[in-house]
Amino acid sequence: ETGVTQSPTHLIKTRGQQVTLRCSSQSGHNTVSWYQQALGQGPQFIFQYYREEENGRGNFPPRFSGLQFPNYSSELNVNALELDDSALYLCASSPGGPRGYEQYFGPGTRLTVT
């Protein structure tokens, strides 16, 4: 069984640029959630995608957007990068059915904005 994978591992961008992060969900999982984890803090929920539709959103501005594809993989796009966007971005996938509330995390993408 393949776990959640994310790419790239590390990324350095300049303020004002745009970035796209990618996530492949665990085999058999149809829901993907994205989190931002600032240094020394717990993850914060950005949004969730289920069957290619946004299915819940945290307190993040519209410049954070996403996509989910028919194979359930997902992208997180951030426009007009700000210094405070520097963080570890985590993707988590969930199975359908009665265990749908569980989330399994990928290794994350470390984004640095200079």
Place this chain on the structure above:
Amino acid sequence: AQTVTQSQPEMSVQEAETVTLSCTYDTSESDYYLFWYKQPPSRQMILVIRQEAYKQQNATENRFSVNFQKAAKSFSLKISDSQLGDAAMYFCAYRSASNNDMRFGAGTRLTVKP
């Protein structure tokens, strides 16, 4: 809004001993899920144990067990026979049954001394 509080930024335990990590949460809901996640320095978040709020019996997974006190809104994690590989950041998390927003605490850094 639901909040999760971990009052112990750091804890240490001697190898083979038992340690308890604390977590409290604030919610007005009756149906929800609670989790403990482990994040080693390699940063991949690993699900340690889960508890459904409607279940009175405390969850157990091998050396890991929880003390779930619903009325007190408390959800502590007990690690028995601590091993060096248990050293990590531990996050307590809450998820409502009615939405997809998972809330995390700030984490507790556990050190295991040989």
